[in-house]
Amino acid sequence: MANHDGVNGVFLALADPTRREVIRILGSGPASVGELAKSFAITLPSFMKHVRTLEGNGLIRTTKRGRVRTCSLDRDRLATVGDWLDAQRRIWDSRTDRLEVVAAGLEERR
Incomplete structure (x- = not known):
């Protein structure tokens, strides 16, 4: 099986609807964290747990300037999910292609 380092952590982070949003x-x-937090009906400490989960799994980066913490998306890390999904899609496309060949052979025998 191909080694997809970190994809589990990315999926864990994306499992929560708040983090996906x-x-x-x-x-x-x-x-900024403050701007992001306004979109959610949860306390700032609860929201910060989501930020830490996203940051800990490499999906976002935060920088602090003065009292303002700014978040930015790490698109390369998010791409690991796309890469994993592409690999799965290729596997399943191959399997359905083989199934189609088998089904066509059965149809010809009738």
């Missing part, structure tokens, strides 16, 4: 928002560009 943060990723979606950051797709438009960097935003």
